[in-house]
Amino acid sequence: MKLEHIGYNVAEPQKLMDWWCANLGFKQVHPAFIVDSTGQMAIEFYNNPAAPVPDWAAMSPLAMHIAFPSDDVDAEARRLVAAGATLLETVHKEDFDMVMLRDPFGMAIQFVRRGKSILL
Numbered sequence: 001m002k003l004e005h006i007g008y009n010v011a012e013p014q015k016l017m018d019w020w021c022a023n024l025g026f027k028q029v030h031p032a033f034i035v036d037s038t039g040q041m042a043i044e045f046y047n048n049p050a051a052p053v054p055d056w057a058a059m060s061p062l063a064m065h066i067a068f069p070s071d072d073v074d075a076e077a078r079r080l081v082a083a084g085a086t087l088l089e090t091v092h093k094e095d096f097d098m099v100m101l102r103d104p105f106g107m108a109i110q111f112v113r114r115g116k117s118i119l120l
Contacts, residue, residue, distance in 0.1 A: 005033065006066075007044035008107070011053050016045050016105045023083045024068070024109075057106030061088055065100065065108035069119075073099045073111040085109065 010016055017034050020026045020043075026034040032046040043066070047053065056064075070076050077087050077099040084104040091098040095115025102108055 003041065005042035005044050007046065008056075009048055009051050009053050010045050010056070010105060010107075011047060012105060013045040013047050016103070016107070019084070019103060019105070020045075023080060023085075023103075055106070056108070057102060059106075059108070061100050061102070061108035061110070065110045067110040067112055069117065070111040070113055073097045073113055076111040077101060080109070 013032060017026070017028055020034055021028055025037045026043070027037075027039075028034050029042070032044050033042045034045070035042045068076075074090070074097075077085075077090065080101055080103075081087055085101040087099065087101055088108070089098075089100040097113040099111050100108060101110075
């Protein structure tokens with residue numbers, strides 16, 4: 001099985017996708033889909049009034065976040081805060097660095113540096 005996409009019902013999908021494309025290196029490939037820099041993973045941001053839009057900003061980032069690997073999590077945090085994100089948490093341990101942020105639309109974003117990647 002290969003993961004194709006994860007979908008999120010959001011209030012302003014186009015504005016959110018524009019920000020992610022400008023600041024996280026995504027590319028919009030469909031009215032509701034953006035793909036990462038590898039072109040192998042898509043995220044669907046849409047607005048469907050048939051379901052409630054969760055209050056992403058009120059949700060704990062421990063309940064839902066989207067994570068990216070990074071060699072310098074602090075530099076990513078500074079860059080994204082300058083672009084309108086909010087810094088929530090910073091952790092530095094041996095072989096592990098992490099920052100948790102919220103994009104301007106309330107979505108939790110994590111940057112992580114691990115001594116050994118969890119990806120195959």
